[in-house]
Amino acid sequence: MRTASGATLDFGRLALLLLLMGASWYFWYSPVLWPVKVLVVMMHESGHAIASLLVGGSVDRVHLQLNEGGSCFSRLPPGVFNRVIVSSAGYLGSAVAGAGLMLATFRFRLGRAVMGAASVWLAVMGFFYAGDLFTLAFCLGMALAMGLGARFLPTGLVDALNLFLSAFTALYVIFDLRDDLWxxxxxxxxxxxxxxxxxxxxxxxxxxxxxxxSLALLAVSAYWAMHAKPGGGVKLPPVARARRV
Structure with a gap:
């Protein structure tokens, strides 16, 4: 399958994405995945926080909970439009984060930069907006882990972790919409x-x-992320040719 720009479907990426989503689903209730679930909750609450700032409001504090709950307390200028934007930014913010991870890592080859940016985001949320000790510790701990990963992990492993996070985020968004809204x-x-x-x-x-x-955003981003640009794959170093004597 080829897009208008000439990009072709990368079956390896697609297979890996489906494998990671299947593994996440199978091990959904494993305590090993608990930190990733709380991370997605922080994406949700960050969506509310960013939207609050964009409409001219302020953010008082953000709370994360051990049971994967969360809350964002902000002050907004009066107006129904502002309330619509901020209230919508939670679920849609999680979808945007998952979509952005996929596109930045595989369409634009920015996997290491994305992991570094995630580290900065978590540090900012922890230092400036954490409303309790658990939220602060979680944000700073994850920020440290992602910062070290962006600095020291091999590029292939960084890409794989980003794809796992994007796949898990997409799955969590779907479950979150089902459990909360339906x-x-x-x-x-x-x-x-x-x-x-x-x-x-x-x-x-x-x-x-x-x-x-949310589903449309995730589907479109997955479509583009799973298509490799011509010549955009991983390039191996050239092999030196032996000289003839």
């Missing part, structure tokens, strides 16, 4: 319920909109 009891306490009270648009409509946008 469960009526949970939806009544979710961001969708907040917007329903602000806009008079039913929470189920917001749930459907966020689900469609």
């Amino acid at each position: 469960n009526s009891a949970v939806r009544a306490q979710s961001d969708a319920a907040i917007l329903a009270s602000e806009t008079w648009v039913p929470s189920i409509v917001w749930a459907a909109l966020w689900t469609l946008l």
Whole structure:
């Protein structure tokens, strides 16, 4: 399969992506994956925080919880539009993070820079916005791990870890949307319920909109990330030719 730019489907990348998603699904309840789940929760809360700043508001604090919960407390300028943007930025922010990881790592070959940027992001969230000791320790610990990985790990392993994070994030977003927005009891306490009270648009409509946008974003980014640009693969060093005597 070839795109308009001439990029072709990289079956190796696709197979690895599907393998990682399958492994994540199979080991979903393993405690080994707990730090990655909390990391995705931080992506969600960071989406709220960034949106709050973009609309001219401020962020008081961000909390992460051991049970994979999270919250972002911010102050917003008055207006329904600001509330819509900030409330929508949680679920969509997680989808944007997963999509960005895939595209930056495999479409633009920026895997090491992405891991370094993630380290800086976590350090900033920890130092400036952590609202409790656990959130601070988690952010700084993950920032240190990612910083060391970006500095010392081989490029291939960095790419593999980024792909795992993007695959896991995509899967978590899907499960999160299903559990939070399509469960009526949970939806009544979710961001969708907040917007329903602000806009008079039913929470189920917001749930459907966020689900469609998130899935579309992840699908498009996966499509582009799994297609290698012509000549964009890993290049081996040239082999020196022996001189004739």
